[in-house]
Amino acid sequence: MATSARPTRATVTERLDRVDDPELDESIVELDYIHDLAIDESSVTVELVLPTAWCSPAFAWMMATGARDEIEDLSGVEECTVRLEDHMHEDEINRGVNEGLAFEDAFPDAEDGIADVRRTLDEKARMGRQYRAVEALTDAGIDPEQVVELRRADVSLDDEQALVSLADGGLVVPVPAEPMAEYLRKATAVGLVTDSTDRLFATPDGETIPTAEFEPVQRRARLAKTNATGQGSVCSALNEARNGVQGAD
Amino acid sequence: MYRHDGEDVFVIDSHIHHWDASEENIIHEGGEQFIQCFYDYHSAFTPEERLWDMDEYRKYSADRMIEDLFRDGHADMGIFQPTYLSEFYEDGFNTIEDNAHLTEEYPERFVLNGRFDPREGEAGLEELERQKDEHDIQGVKLYTAEWKDGSKGWRLDSEESFEYLEKCAELGITNIHAHKGPTIRPLNRDAFDVADVDDAATSFPELNFIVEHVGFPRFDDFAHIGAQETNVYGGLAVVAPMAHARPRKFGEIMGELLFWVGEDNLLFGSDYALWEPEWVVEAVMEAELTQDQRDEFGVELTHDVKKKIIGENAAELYDIDIEERKAKLRDDELSDEFDMADQYGEAAAD
Numbered sequence: 001m002a003t004s005a006r007p008t009r010a011t012v013t014e015r016l017d018r019v020d021d022p023e024l025d026e027s028i029v030e031l032d033y034i035h036d037l038a039i040d041e042s043s044v045t046v047e048l049v050l051p052t053a054w055c056s057p058a059f060a061w062m063m064a065t066g067a068r069d070e071i072e073d074l075s076g077v078e079e080c081t082v083r084l085e086d087h088m089h090e091d092e093i094n095r096g097v098n099e100g101l102a103f104e105d106a107f108p109d110a111e112d113g114i115a116d117v118r119r120t121l122d123e124k125a126r127m128g129r130q131y132r133a134v135e136a137l138t139d140a141g142i143d144p145e146q147v148v149e150l151r152r153a154d155v156s157l158d159d160e161q162a163l164v165s166l167a168d169g170g171l172v173v174p175v176p177a178e179p180m181a182e183y184l185r186k187a188t189a190v191g192l193v194t195d196s197t198d199r200l201f202a203t204p205d206g207e208t209i210p211t212a213e214f215e216p217v218q219r220r221a222r223l224a225k226t227n228a229t230g231q232g233s234v235c236s237a238l239n240e241a242r243n244g245v246q247g248a249d
Numbered sequence: 250m251y252r253h254d255g256e257d258v259f260v261i262d263s264h265i266h267h268w269d270a271s272e273e274n275i276i277h278e279g280g281e282q283f284i285q286c287f288y289d290y291h292s293a294f295t296p297e298e299r300l301w302d303m304d305e306y307r308k309y310s311a312d313r314m315i316e317d318l319f320r321d322g323h324a325d326m327g328i329f330q331p332t333y334l335s336e337f338y339e340d341g342f343n344t345i346e347d348n349a350h351l352t353e354e355y356p357e358r359f360v361l362n363g364r365f366d367p368r369e370g371e372a373g374l375e376e377l378e379r380q381k382d383e384h385d386i387q388g389v390k391l392y393t394a395e396w397k398d399g400s401k402g403w404r405l406d407s408e409e410s411f412e413y414l415e416k417c418a419e420l421g422i423t424n425i426h427a428h429k430g431p432t433i434r435p436l437n438r439d440a441f442d443v444a445d446v447d448d449a450a451t452s453f454p455e456l457n458f459i460v461e462h463v464g465f466p467r468f469d470d471f472a473h474i475g476a477q478e479t480n481v482y483g484g485l486a487v488v489a490p491m492a493h494a495r496p497r498k499f500g501e502i503m504g505e506l507l508f509w510v511g512e513d514n515l516l517f518g519s520d521y522a523l524w525e526p527e528w529v530v531e532a533v534m535e536a537e538l539t540q541d542q543r544d545e546f547g548v549e550l551t552h553d554v555k556k557k558i559i560g561e562n563a564a565e566l567y568d569i570d571i572e573e574r575k576a577k578l579r580d581d582e583l584s585d586e587f588d589m590a591d592q593y594g595e596a597a598a599d
Binding site for chain 2: 220227242
């Protein structure tokens with residue numbers, strides 16, 4: 001069944017959907033950054049256009065390498081080319097990404113790699129998602145002191161709902177699945193929640209939340225969310241003006 | 250003056266430019282991309298009937314600016330924030346001397362700010378003194394991501410920068426407007442990182458630090474600093490037009506700002522000519538938080554709060570006595586030309 005392994009538009013798009021704009025914490029597919037997608041047997045070419053030519057080169061780099069890595073992981077793909085268009089630094093980025101260079105080799109005047117930037121953005125994204133997940137729990141009537149105590153093993157997820165176990169399993173509360181699933185994906189990716197005994201939520205520094213700090217931590221988390229969606233709103237307006245892409249909100 | 254809720258509201262547009270991005274003035278592709286990026290912002294948020302075309306956007310006359318701000322734009326005063334970008338533009342994008350023509354012609358209408366760049370060393374310090382002597386500047390606009398001789402930016406908390414801030418304190422230049430916002434070219438080390446404001450503000454309590462564009466896209470970092478430092482302010486340029494184009498998002502951002510930074514530390518700015526103040530002022534003054542937002546943030550965007558943001562807070566920072574100024578504006582050339590004297594109150598009986 002050689003043909004079944006060939007990449008299709010749907011499988012490639014599904015992969016690209018896993019790549020987020022690191023600043024907005026939203027998928028590059030959802031954000032309409034993919035301007036063209038060409039599949040020729042086992043080679044795939046993706047054309048990316050960002051909302052402005054001035055988009056941070058570090059962020060553009062993360063998205064371009066993310067797209068390349070996701071597609072190259074797909075069975076049946078032998079070659080993937082990413083083309084960033086209309087960007088201040090498209091030459092450096094396209095060359096670097098397609099030749100497999102490190103960021104600091106593509107940009108000799110960069111001071112370090114981009115791992116620290118990535119980490120900061122991931123942590124902000126994790127906080128933004130934590131805000132939504134915690135809101136879902138408190139909306140379901142779970143008290144702050146119970147929320148801060150929760151561990152990974154206390155939550156089970158299916159497509160429709162997340163079941164949250166309280167009082168040593170004596171009480172199970174259903175909450176909407178999406179905010180919890182999204183939170184867990186990011187919290188796992190950043191290494192915060194990996195083990196079943198790990199606490200579910202944390203302060204911006206990754207520490208356990210003291211009950212007295214529940215409100216302040218939730219406000220910090222809300223701020224991270226407002227920043228990402230506020231900037232998202234600016235970017236979507238720019239994308240619409242520059243590239244004719246109709247944004248949401 | 251803008252009339253709102255049956256009351257006259259004094260409007261100070263705290264972020265304006267008279268720029269030149271004409272093709273003749275551009276000497277680096279960055280200059281072209283910079284103005285194109287501005288134009289994208291312009292197109293993205295401006296109501297369709299108020300869109301400019303690219304040619305008029307590149308370079309506009311002083312007359313047009315005066316009309317857009319004061320005749321049509323509800324502004325009573327404007328504060329110039331120069332932006333040099335000398336590696337991109339032959340004669341600079343928007344220089345102090347460009348702006349000085351207008352401030353000299355209409356001294357009651359404009360406030361002229363200066364600028365510095367700590368990479369200019371001793372010569373830069375002398376230039377700062379010259380700006381104070383010649384133009385009596387009370388503030389500076391700083392562009393920490395400006396390119397210069399291979400450097401792609403500088404930090405407000407560097408040793409060199411502190412020398413300049415000391416000089417500002419000594420000369421009585423108290424308002425430090427730092428552009429922190431939409432990017433120029435932050436590589437991995439981010440020239441628009443707002444963290445450097447924190448240390449500078451703590452070290453110079455006698456100075457006021459106005460973070461322009463409230464730090465977007467690092468607004469969360471800014472809000473956190475603004476909550477801790479009483480001499481840190483937020484400039485609303487770029488956020489303000491969202492009141493028209495994205496009202497719900499605007500409400501959310503104002504909710505956060507009022508919660509963290511507070512109603513006394515926020516300044517309105519249109520960012521002219523990114524946008525004309527007319528529709529921006531109207532949108533901000535008409536903006537309301539939803540009930541959900543009021544509940545969520547525990548703050549109110551009342552008429553009085555909006556009055557502070559639209560003019561009173563800037564008046565405080567720039568020592569402007571609004572009542573006194575109204576009396577002067579009543580008799581100025583522009584009130585006469587545009588028949589606006591009445592809005593500044595009755596003439597004193599002879």
